[in-house]
Amino acid sequence: MNSLRARLIAGVVGLVTVIWLGVTLAAWLETRHETEEILDAHLAQAAALLTAFVGHEADELDEHLPTNRYLHKVTFQVWDGGRKLLVHSANAPDHRLSASDHGFSDASFDGDRWRVFSQWSDDGRYLVQVGETFDVRDDISRELAGHLLAPLAVALPLLALGLALLIGRGLRPLSTLADDIGRRDANRLDQVDTARAPSELKPVLDRLNQLFARLSRSIELERRFTADTAHELRTPLAAMRTHAQVAQGATSVDEREAAISHVIEATDRATHLLEQLLTLARLDAPAASQSFxxxxxxxxxxxxxxxxxxxxxxxxxxxxxxxxxxxxxxxxxxxxxxxxxxxxxxxxxxxxxxxxxxxxxxxxxxxxxxxxxxxxxxxxxxxxxxxxxxxxxxxxxxxxxxxxxxxxxxxxxxxxxxxxxxxxxxxxxxxxxxxxxxxxxxxxxxxxxxxxxxxxx
Missing domain, CATH: 3.30.565.10 (Histidine kinase-like ATPase, C-terminal domain)
Incomplete structure (x- = not known):
């Protein structure tokens, strides 16, 4: 992924997703725990109410129960002396809901897992057991998780869209800089304006301006060097031509020999100049000091x-x-x-x-x-x-x-x-x-x- 915008969007959305899921998990665990305590409290309260009715109209309790979609997932029993089943709900088994006769316990029967609360009446004669399937608790947990995660499916696309717009606007100076540099010709090495640039972009622009300054100096030196070289070579070359013409038109041996001697001197001078120029070119190369x-x-x-x-x-x-x-x-x-x-x-x-x-x-x-x-x-x-x-x-x-x-x-x-x-x-x-x-x-x-x-x- 080479796009800076894509990296930022993916990074922020990924981080938000991880944090959201972590917070959601923590909230779900805490809420599930609180829900189980509330449901346990309801079981204990229901058992206390049944215990209060025992001895009065205990055999008619099942006739006063309300109709509810969760009724088949809740059951109760009243035992006389803990051995004789006195009254029970329609979905209760013939045996005790739980072997435990005091407090909370977990039990399994008819293929379901049940949460059971057991309590004796004040006179110690009747044992009341109230149970609730764990399916109720699982349904509540799943529904709670769905409510917590559902906003994430809507929020993440909106977040990604908002980030794309904001990051695109934030990166607009980069596009402006790229357009400005792209419009420059090879000879334009003036400084890039940093007055209105974002603070994060200024170090890059400062380095870029330093590079432009070095390139400008280097090009100027190359131009001066080329002009000076042409000027310096013109002198010995002109001297060689002049003395060669003198030698060509000489009427005596001495005059010809003198002209040829001057040609050789001018040639030596040009050779020396070229050798020095080649030496300077080698010294200006980047690898000139790598073999010490x-x-x-x-x-x-x-x-x-x-x-x-x-x-x-x-x-x-x-x-x-x-x-x-x-x-x-x-x-x-x-x-x-x-x-x-x-x-x-x-x-x-x-x-x-x-x-x-x-x-x-x-x-x-x-x-x-x-x-x-x-x-x-x-x-x-x-x-x-x-x-x-x-x-x-x-x-x-x-x-x-x-x-x-x-x-x-x-x-x-x-x-x-x-x-x-x-x-x-x-x-x-x-x-x-x-x-x-x-x-x-x-x-x-x-x-x-x-x-x-x-x-x-």
Missing amino acids: VACDLRQIARTVLAAAAPAALLKQIEVELVEGPSVAVPGDPTLLGVLLRNLIDNAVRYSPPKVGVGVTAGLTAAGEPFVAVSDQGPGIPPAERSRVLDRFHRIAGSGASGSGLGLSIVARIAELHGARLELDSSPDGKGLGARVVFSSRGSTVKDRPSQPPRAGR
């Missing part, structure tokens, strides 16, 4: 430094892994490698020739694991440090080509690992110091330092 294992930050740094050595050698830059403890954090080793590669690539790219770039892994004063890269480049002004995390943002006048995505990638990977990216000046006051600080939860530290590898020069 223990990762040795120093070991990852060694691997990345080995890959960065050729680029550092071209600029005669010495890249050094500073001596320190071996720190392991829970994470994705591939993503952490991408994080360090981007930090080291930026450091090498923006540093002047013949300087040093330092890579450090260790613990902060608060005991948090970190990995840091410092360079001797132009650095980033404090006012720009928050903006450089935006995608495609580059500092004007930096003098180096780049995609403007490196620090965005680093910040996203840090976020996936529950870490934070801190940008500051290098320890020597020159260049940029970029530090990624991880949570101490799940991290391990080994005090044995390893020999730092060097690259470049």
